[in-house]
Amino acid sequence: MAHQHRHQPQHTQEHIQDHAHAHAHGDIDFGTMIPMLEGQARLFAPLYADALAWLSRQQPEPGLIVDAGSGPGIISGYFAEAFPEARIVAADASAALLERARENAERLGNADRFSTVEAELPNGLGELEYPADLVWSSRVVHHVGDQRAGLIALAAVLAPGGTLAVMEGGLPERNLPRDLGFGRPGLETRMDLIEQTWFSEMRTTLPGHVRETEDWPALLTAAGLRPSGTRSFVLDLPAPLADEARAYVIGVFDRRRSMFGEELDAEDRATLDRLLDPDDKASLHHRPDVFVLAAHTLYTATKPGE
Numbered sequence: 001m002a003h004q005h006r007h008q009p010q011h012t013q014e015h016i017q018d019h020a021h022a023h024a025h026g027d028i029d030f031g032t033m034i035p036m037l038e039g040q041a042r043l044f045a046p047l048y049a050d051a052l053a054w055l056s057r058q059q060p061e062p063g064l065i066v067d068a069g070s071g072p073g074i075i076s077g078y079f080a081e082a083f084p085e086a087r088i089v090a091a092d093a094s095a096a097l098l099e100r101a102r103e104n105a106e107r108l109g110n111a112d113r114f115s116t117v118e119a120e121l122p123n124g125l126g127e128l129e130y131p132a133d134l135v136w137s138s139r140v141v142h143h144v145g146d147q148r149a150g151l152i153a154l155a156a157v158l159a160p161g162g163t164l165a166v167m168e169g170g171l172p173e174r175n176l177p178r179d180l181g182f183g184r185p186g187l188e189t190r191m192d193l194i195e196q197t198w199f200s201e202m203r204t205t206l207p208g209h210v211r212e213t214e215d216w217p218a219l220l221t222a223a224g225l226r227p228s229g230t231r232s233f234v235l236d237l238p239a240p241l242a243d244e245a246r247a248y249v250i251g252v253f254d255r256r257r258s259m260f261g262e263e264l265d266a267e268d269r270a271t272l273d274r275l276l277d278p279d280d281k282a283s284l285h286h287r288p289d290v291f292v293l294a295a296h297t298l299y300t301a302t303k304p305g306e
């Protein structure tokens with residue numbers, strides 16, 4: 001069931017790393033993740049700018065853009081800025097995040113061409129005013145039990161000739177040198193392995209979970225679309241980091257500590273605790289060598305018919 005909300009200015013009351021929340025879908029409360037999602041989307045602005053520039057060459061003048069799984073709508077705002085003539089619809093399963101997205105649209109002065117739809121994939125996005133010329137979905141489809149059905153639902157709202165852009169996968173992010181000067185070198189690689197296991201287990205708990213070969217162009221083809229491109233976009237913030245970027249990295253490591261710190265061996269857990277200790281000069285709070293290097297992959301496909 002999808003509910004569409006026109007933006008109503010009179011109702012403007014105030015609600016890794018995205019797997020930071022919990023151990024199962026039922027436990028993930030995306031609504032509590034507003035500061036993290038917003039901080040990350042802001043830090044990653046240069047990456048989204050590159051991705052949107054690439055997309056705008058495929059869809060130069062979209063009339064209606066859907067940001068599916070918009071979260072708090074920071075990325076919806078980037079679309080509104082990059083495509084000043086377009087209407088933007090933010091769709092999400094979380095009413096709290098959509099409320100925040102409406103506040104953000106208001107703050108940016110985009111409210112007159114912005115609306116929201118409460119919808120849970122893989123169910124449809126409901127009746128949009130028009131078919132969409134561009135549907136963007138970043139880091140959402142992997143939260144849907146049946147990813148193939150999720151893509152079919154996203155493809156269903158596209159106009160003929162419209163583009164679906166799905167951001168999924170890429171490379172594990174790196175924030176530290178291999179050897180930190182203490183502990184066993186290679187901590188981040190070992191945390192990636194644990195996170196992969198955690199992630200696979202999280203997926204099996206999603207409603208209607210189907211194991212799928214995550215060949216995104218093949219899945220987009222199965223959804224009736226024609227793959228039109230695959231490109232990875234990089235965020236490269238070298239050390240020394242500005243305060244916001246450092247705070248982001250501390251947040252990423254802090255969530256890892258609470259999510260799966262107990263699964264690390266004792267030496268790695270001690271290393272992680274040192275990294276998170278604000279009183280330790282070698283921690284993430286003080287060390288000069290912290291950086292952000294991330295690569296996210298965008299898959300695009302168009303709906304035949306034009």
Ligand SMILES: C[S@@+](CC[C@H](N)C(=O)[O-])C[C@H]1O[C@@H](n2cnc3c(N)ncnc32)[C@H](O)[C@@H]1O
Pocket residue numbers: 018030037041068069070071072075091092093094097119120121122137138139140143144
């Ligand atoms: C990791 S956040 C990504 C937010 C934003 N797209 C970004 O890239 O920063 C995942 C978002 O997907 C939404 N979501 C998760 N499962 C969903 C589902 N089955 N249907 C619709 N939205 C869903 C969550 O509420 C959350 O806003």
